[in-house]
Amino acid sequence: MDTSLRLLDTGARRAIENMAIDEAIMREVSIHMSPPTLRLYSWSPAAISLGYFQSLEDEVDKDACAREGVDIVRRMTGGGAVFHETELTYSIILPEEPALVSDDIQESYSQLCTPLVDALASLGIEAEFKPVNDIITGGKKISGNAQTRRDKSILQHGTMLLGLDVPKMFSLLKVPDEKMRDKMAASAGERVTSVTDLIGAFSEDELKSALSSAFAQRLRLNLAPGALTPNEAALADTLAAKYASFDWTYKR
Amino acid sequence: MIKRLDYKVPGGKLIRIKADLENGQIRVIAISGDFFIHPEDVLTGLEDSLKGILVSDVHALSDAIDSALAAATLIGFSKQDILTCISRID
Numbered sequence: 001m002d003t004s005l006r007l008l009d010t011g012a013r014r015a016i017e018n019m020a021i022d023e024a025i026m027r028e029v030s031i032h033m034s035p036p037t038l039r040l041y042s043w044s045p046a047a048i049s050l051g052y053f054q055s056l057e058d059e060v061d062k063d064a065c066a067r068e069g070v071d072i073v074r075r076m077t078g079g080g081a082v083f084h085e086t087e088l089t090y091s092i093i094l095p096e097e098p099a100l101v102s103d104d105i106q107e108s109y110s111q112l113c114t115p116l117v118d119a120l121a122s123l124g125i126e127a128e129f130k131p132v133n134d135i136i137t138g139g140k141k142i143s144g145n146a147q148t149r150r151d152k153s154i155l156q157h158g159t160m161l162l163g164l165d166v167p168k169m170f171s172l173l174k175v176p177d178e179k180m181r182d183k184m185a186a187s188a189g190e191r192v193t194s195v196t197d198l199i200g201a202f203s204e205d206e207l208k209s210a211l212s213s214a215f216a217q218r219l220r221l222n223l224a225p226g227a228l229t230p231n232e233a234a235l236a237d238t239l240a241a242k243y244a245s246f247d248w249t250y251k252r
Numbered sequence: 253m254i255k256r257l258d259y260k261v262p263g264g265k266l267i268r269i270k271a272d273l274e275n276g277q278i279r280v281i282a283i284s285g286d287f288f289i290h291p292e293d294v295l296t297g298l299e300d301s302l303k304g305i306l307v308s309d310v311h312a313l314s315d316a317i318d319s320a321l322a323a324a325t326l327i328g329f330s331k332q333d334i335l336t337c338i339s340r341i342d
Contacts, residue, residue: 052292055284058268078327080265080286105290105325132264132288132328149290252284 005221007212008039008228015047015073015084020239022091022157023076024232029093030151034229036100038215039091040208046085047071048172051146052078055252064172074249077146077157079133081173086163086194088207090116092215096152100219109133109147112156115214116143119160122210125198133158140193160211161194162204259337261287265328269337276306276342283334288327294320298334307342310335 010021018041028034046068048060052075056062059081065072070083092112094100101108113129120127120137127137135143145158170185195202216223228236242248257269265287272279281302289295298320305312317331 051286053284053289053295054286055268055270055282058284076292078286078288078292105288105327147288148292252282 003221004035004224005216005219006035006037006226007223008037008226009208010039010041010228012042012044014045015043015049015071016240016243017236018043018047018089019049019073019075019243020236021228021232022093022155023239024235025091025093025228026076026148026150026153026155027235028229028232029095030153032095033231034093035224036095036219036221037091037093037226038212038223039093040211041089041091042087043071043084043089045069045071046083047073049082049084050074051080052076052148053252054081056250059174061172061174068168068172070172072249073243074251075146075157077148077155079144079146082144082159083169083172084159085165085168086196087159087161088204088211089157089159090211090215091155091157094154094219096149096154100221101154105147105149106131108154109145109156111218112147113143113145113158115211115218116145116158116160118214118218119207119211120195122214123195123199123202123207125195135160137193137198140191142193142195142198160207161192163196164192164194166192255341257337257341259333259340261329261333264333267329267333267337269341271307271338271341273307273342276308278302278305278307278338281338283337285329287329289321290325290327294324302338307338310339313338 101111110129117127127135130136133145134141143160147156166185166189175181255271259267267285271281281299301316301320
């Protein structure tokens with residue numbers, strides 16, 4: 001059995017590319033053409049990603065996103081809308097067999113969130129996994145995570161908030177009552193935090209390295225820096241069109 | 253008539269229902285929210301199988317939900333939560 005964990009750092013990309021690359025890797029892992037993979041990435045321009053089951057019209061202020069130059073993309077995973085701007089995003093893609101994590105989905109969230117807790121600990125931030133899919137520190141959310149399982153493979157992606165602009169985030173999302181917008185933004189500020197809010201300046205490279213090592217250690221795999229395979233790159237190009245399409249974006 | 257209902261599962265996720273009802277009967281229904289269903293594609297099957305059912309017919313709703321989601325894993329909500337939402341929509 002291959003015991004390596006491929007590490008990819010795909011840098012900052014557009015939302016549709018980011019989601020297409022995740023799905024491309026997952027498809028190749030499913031057919032055992034690609035190894036277990038940890039991918040680190042970020043978003044340029046900033047984007048809102050929408051959970052697979054969310055209604056775009058209900059959740060996102062499209063006009064505000066267009067004005068601010070913020071992309072909108074629907075994810076292949078469930079969960080809530082996320083504003084991706086100043087964050088470290090990861091995806092971990094594993095085959096279901098041989099099993100590297102529990103076949104119980106809720107349990108595997110906990111297992112795959114532990115490396116994030118470890119990485120935060122390396123920065124001196126004490127955090128813990130909070131079911132269903134969050135990581136919290138001092139009662140505030142610092143990371144959200146979402147998982148899907150398809151064709152005998154597991155993909156979990158998520159964010160570690162490095163900085164946070166709550167008023168901007170709320171200007172892009174729909175709120176039930178316009179009069180509540182400021183109040184909701186204020187209360188979100190009480191419920192969400194970021195690495196910068198907690199410790200000020202830090203090295204993003206060291207954080208990436210701590211996160212990669214923690215994933216390798218917890219999964220008992222050997223970290224092996226790599227690149228997308230030609231198959232994955234070609235597949236990602238094709239899938240980007242799906243993520244850009246009206247049918248996919250307005251699926252719900 | 254289009255009816256909407258949002259339901260926050262205590263300790264769980266938000267379920268949003270939008271349904272077109274005719275004399276209490278579901279013509280079209282859309283279920284959305286920040287929950288997780290594995291595999292994901294079963295939700296469309298559930299929405300299809302709910303068509304034609306009276307929202308007051310709890311047994312028929314329950315049967316449709318049980319059968320569409322028989323092999324699914326729900327995270328952040330339960331089949332009962334969906335039933336509660338739909339039966340409250342009218």
